[in-house]
Amino acid sequence: MKISIQGIPGSFHHQVALNCFGEDAEILGFRTFEEAAKCVSKGECEFGILAIENSIAGAILPNYELIDRYNLTIKDEYYLPISHNLMCLKGQQIDDITEVRSHPMALLQCKKFFEAYPNIKLIDDVDTASVARRIKDEKLKNVAAIASTTAAKIYRLEILAGDIQTVKNNFTRFIILQKPILDLGLVQPNKASIKVTVNNEKGILAKLLSLISSSGLDLSKIQSIPVIDKPWEYAFFIDLQFENYQAYQSVIQDIKSDFGDVKIFGEYENRK
Numbered sequence: 330m331k332i333s334i335q336g337i338p339g340s341f342h343h344q345v346a347l348n349c350f351g352e353d354a355e356i357l358g359f360r361t362f363e364e365a366a367k368c369v370s371k372g373e374c375e376f377g378i379l380a381i382e383n384s385i386a387g388a389i390l391p392n393y394e395l396i397d398r399y400n401l402t403i404k405d406e407y408y409l410p411i412s413h414n415l416m417c418l419k420g421q422q423i424d425d426i427t428e429v430r431s432h433p434m435a436l437l438q439c440k441k442f443f444e445a446y447p448n449i450k451l452i453d454d455v456d457t458a459s460v461a462r463r464i465k466d467e468k469l470k471n472v473a474a475i476a477s478t479t480a481a482k483i484y485r486l487e488i489l490a491g492d493i494q495t496v497k498n499n500f501t502r503f504i505i506l507q508k509p510i511l512d513l514g515l516v517q518p519n520k521a522s523i524k525v526t527v528n529n530e531k532g533i534l535a536k537l538l539s540l541i542s543s544s545g546l547d548l549s550k551i552q553s554i555p556v557i558d559k560p561w562e563y564a565f566f567i568d569l570q571f572e573n574y575q576a577y578q579s580v581i582q583d584i585k586s587d588f589g590d591v592k593i594f595g596e597y598e599n600r601k
């Protein structure tokens with residue numbers, strides 16, 4: 330089975346692929362989230378994995394847009410505890426480090442740690458593990474990576490400081506994507522991710538939220554993103570949790586008839 334991710338062995342996406350699909354899966358690593366999503370939509374792999382939000386740094390907004398644009402379906406979700414570590418070539422001390430490179434989401438999660446090191450420049454890079462690999466391959470001095478302990482082991486780097494994320498209890502939520510398929514109805518879903526493009530009317534969002542609340546559904550996430558061809562208009566990405574599938578379906582019907590367009594990205598099992 331082929332799985333697309335952004336990143337290389339030692340990255341958090343790679344860890345999620347192993348945890349969800351096991352050692353036998355063929356993991357195809359790409360430089361960008363877009364290439365990983367495109368691989369699924371072209372049918373060149375069965376599943377793709379995308380980080381969608383982190384408990385410290387928040388949502389990865391461009392990834393919502395990718396699911397939408399490539400017409401992908403959310404099959405499942407996975408919450409990975411994230412511990413970040415500062416690592417460099419053996420023998421280097423923290424005072425030797427002038428530059429730290431990592432994935433932008435990883436840098437955001439560790440911002441507080443670097444307040445004590447104002448001379449260190451924080452630079453966005455492709456993914457956590459590929460920086461670790463580059464430091465090793467190019468024997469880069471004065472540069473450190475932020476990555477997992479697995480990456481430190483694979484690329485034989487020394488950890489200068491462990492668990493450096495701002496809050497120890499740190500999670501990233503990943504979604505498992507596939508091409509839209511016919512629902513076989515094997516598992517009764519209790520969570521759904523939808524996009525609602527509301528008509529721009531006064532008070533409409535408040536009414537939408539009241540409908541969801543009065544129907545007994547639990548709104549676990551709401552995220553607005555711009556409608557790109559209509560400046561200053563917004564669509565809402567909404568995650569709903571429910572015990573009663575029929576109640577959920579009836580809310581979807583009510584939203585369609587009274588609020589605007591609904592696109593269902595996926596109905597799946599809540600893994601939180």
Ligand SMILES: O=C(O)C(=O)C[C@]1(C(=O)O)C=C[C@@H](O)C=C1
Nearest residue numbers: 340341342380432434456457501
């Ligand atoms: O760079 C990596 O190792 C990734 O898997 C990317 C990523 C992300 O996209 O948020 C995954 C989990 C962590 O939140 C930090 C980075």
